Amino acid sequence: MKVFFTNIFIIVFKKTWPFWVGGSILAVLNILFFALTQRPWKITTGFTYWGAWIFQGFGGRPNNWSYFQGEQKMVALEQWFYSNDLSILNFGVILGALISVLLSGQFKIKRIKNFKQAAFALVGGIIMGYGTRISFGCNIGAFFSSVPSLSFSGYVYGFFVVIGAWLGTKILLKYLL
Amino acid sequence: MANVKIDCMYEACPIPLLKLARELKKLEQGDVVVVETDHSCAILNITEWAEKEKFDYWIDETNQGEWDIHVRKTRLK
Numbered sequence: 001m002k003v004f005f006t007n008i009f010i011i012v013f014k015k016t017w018p019f020w021v022g023g024s025i026l027a028v029l030n031i032l033f034f035a036l037t038q039r040p041w042k043i044t045t046g047f048t049y050w051g052a053w054i055f056q057g058f059g060g061r062p063n064n065w066s067y068f069q070g071e072q073k074m075v076a077l078e079q080w081f082y083s084n085d086l087s088i089l090n091f092g093v094i095l096g097a098l099i100s101v102l103l104s105g106q107f108k109i110k111r112i113k114n115f116k117q118a119a120f121a122l123v124g125g126i127i128m129g130y131g132t133r134i135s136f137g138c139n140i141g142a143f144f145s146s147v148p149s150l151s152f153s154g155y156v157y158g159f160f161v162v163i164g165a166w167l168g169t170k171i172l173l174k175y176l177l
Numbered sequence: 178m179a180n181v182k183i184d185c186m187y188e189a190c191p192i193p194l195l196k197l198a199r200e201l202k203k204l205e206q207g208d209v210v211v212v213e214t215d216h217s218c219a220i221l222n223i224t225e226w227a228e229k230e231k232f233d234y235w236i237d238e239t240n241q242g243e244w245d246i247h248v249r250k251t252r253l254k
Contacts, residue, residue, distance in 0.1 A: 016221065106217045108242045113187040177195055 013103040030148065037085060040145030043093070044132035046086035049076050067133065120176060179208040186215055186243070193219040193246075194226055201232075201250050212246040213239075220244060 033041045052062040056077070062068050063077050081087050101107045112118050132138045135157065137146070143161065146154030181200055185193035193214050200210045212223065220236060223246050227234040233249040 106242070108215060110215065111187050117188070172192075173195065176192060177199065 013100070014105070026144075027148075030144065034145075040141065040149065041089070042086055042137060042141035042145065043090060044129070044138040045141060046084070046090040047129070048133065049079070049084055049087055050081065050090075052077060053080060116176075179204055180211065181208070182211045182213065185212050185219065188214070189216060190218045190222060194222050197223060197246075197248060198226070201248065204250055206250055209247055209249045212248070213243070214246065215243045217242070217244075220246060223248065 030041055052060075052068065055062055063074065068074065068077055076084050076086075079087075081091075098107070128138075132141075135142055137143075137157075139161065142157045143154050146157065181204065183196050183200055185196060193212050193216060197210055197212050201208075204210065212219065214220070224234060224236075227248050231252050233251050235247050237245045237247070239245050
C-alpha cells in the first residue's frame, strides 16, 4: 500500500506530465476563469500594473499616459498588489510554481554564470516586456485567451511568435553557445 | 579514448543539450562527454536525445541538485 502511494506521488509530482494532460487542465481552467471573472486570462497586463504602482509610489503619474486611458485601466491604477485580480492571479502562478517545484524536490536557487548570461537575460526581459505592450499581450493574453474566443488576432500573433522563436534559436546558436 | 567535460552549471535548457551535441560531433566513437549541470530538465532532454540517438549514458548526482551526465558516443544495438 505504501509503495502504491509512493508511485502515485512520483507520477503526479516528480515526473513531467504529458502535454495533453497539461493542455486539458489549462483549457478547463481557462474556461472557469472566463466564466467566473467575465474577462480573459492575461499575465503581462498584471505585471504592467505592478510597474505602474511602483512608479506611482515614486511620485510618477502613469495615469496621464495614453496606455492607461480607459475605465478598466484607470480603476486598476487606483488598486494595489493585493486588490487587483490580475495581480493576485500572477502571485498565484508564482506560488503554484513554487509549490510544484518544492513537491518535486527540485527547488534550487541558481547562480548567475557570467556577465554575458546576465546581459542577455536583462536585454531579453526588456524586449519581451516592451513587446507585450505593443502587441497587447503575451502568449497567454494574446494567444491562449485569444484563440478560443475565435479572434483572428490570436492566429496572427501565433504565426509571428513562430517566426520570432525561429530567429531566437538562430541568435542562441550563434551567440550563446 | 577522450573524456571531455563541459561546464553547463547555471545554464538553462536547451543550452546543455546543444553544447553536448556540438561536442560529441567532434569526437570519435567510444569517446565520452560529461555534462555538468544543475538543471534537472537537462537530464530529461539529454537522456531523451541519447535514447533516440542510441547513445550509452549514465548519471551521477555529484551534489544536492547537481549532476554529471555522461554520454558515450557508441551506437547501441
